Amino acid sequence: MTATDRPRAPRRRVPRARVPRAWVPNQHGAWAMVVAPPVVGALLAGPRGLHALLLAAWLAAYCAYFALTQWLRSGRRRRYRDPVLGYGVATAVLGLPLVAAQPALLRWAPAFALLLGASLRYAARRADRSYGNDLVTIAAAALMTVVAAGLLDRPEGWWPPGADDPRAWTAAGLLAAYLVGTVPYVKSMIRERGRPATARLSAGYHAALLAGAVVLAAAGRPAGVAGVALVVVAAGLLARAVLLPRRGRVRPAVVGAGEVVATLAVTAVTLAAV
Template sequence: MKWMIPTQHGAWSMLILPFVLGGMVGGWTWTHVPFAIAWLFVYMGTFFLFQYIKQRKKSRDLLRTVMIYLIIAIVAIVPVFLVEWRLIWFAAAMIPFGLVNAYFAKVKDERNVWNDVSAVTSFCIGGMASYYLGARLLDATIVWIFALPFLYFMGSIFFVKTMIREKKSIVYRNLSWGYHILLFIVFIVLGYPLLALAYAPSLIRAVWFYGKTIPIMKIGIVEIANSIFVLTCLTTYLLI
């Protein structure tokens, strides 16, 4: 088999931010270690599974990689389920969204915005699971753990579309700018200045970068830096 790592910068932010946010707010436990391993290999396994699905000529090496990654994930998650079996409900909640991603891989339409939305939803459910593993609570905070990263990544989806696939689309430009402006205004009006601050750099980069030719690598670096800032603000808000 070949040991391969996905190279999508945005997806790595989506994988890590909700998980870390959930652990920071809910409290870290030793079970987060095997859970993190399982979470990582589920992501890598499903990523390459979708690559395999869309191949016309199926690669046995790729399939072996998928199987090994998913086996590692299963082995890692067993002790977590033994400690807290209720996490299985979070896993079950991700399945429909995984099937949506598999469908778009099958029809070779992975750039479809609904494919992105489905992936973001799965990652944010993972953040809820990370929170629950530490807090053992289904409360209002777990809703924030899902919603706040989801709102951020939705903006990232629209922004990246305007920078790469939909550079000349006025519709996506207006959607990106309008979404970020509305998100900022809503949090200001509702009296959440720290949350407004969390999303402010996203608004600035959506407007400032539009129409400029920026290498994909640089866009990825900016998104990673922005994700760290957002994570810091969201964690601070949820802990105070």
């Protein structure tokens, strides 16, 4: 037998290093909810380097929040302690220069502390998947639109930066209206798939959303192409809410990818509308 005829020894497969699950938020569609508001706010203000720092700090804070909720709902398991500490330190490292550059940002702290406290209370009761907690987290995310829009402001008195900007509040309202609809829709696709009541709630909410878009467009707010686009996107969201739950089981990653696409469309319309 020649050297070329000898059977080759099987290659040993070296397992790839994986990031522990405790460090990676597993809510695929949540990334769109977290990223869109500060990006919209930055685009309204005119993006600067400080906006990139704000986004980085916000993402670190979201990861810290997610790890903290998992730690609470798991009965304070040790596996979640390191992510809580790690992301907490990252948030502080990114947040301190941000506050140093814009100290007035601290005026938003009471609002976010109130929302965070309410959400952590849900998590401690293992109710972090509830509708109430979803609304709390959406409120916090949408508020970041106003925070980002006013990041470069130097407000007088005790007003938080951006709080007096009607365009920012309008954009935050449009994003919040969309994000609220994602709650029953995603539940109808995953956790509450097959429950007619959830599917009806999702369809009914999106029908009301379309009706509101038609009324706004008819009133000229927004006018022209932006008004038409608002109605078209709302109609697409309604069609999605009615048709997709009937297709049966869909992988959560696919649902999350669809949320990213829908969020991009809503983001574009929001910027055009305000």
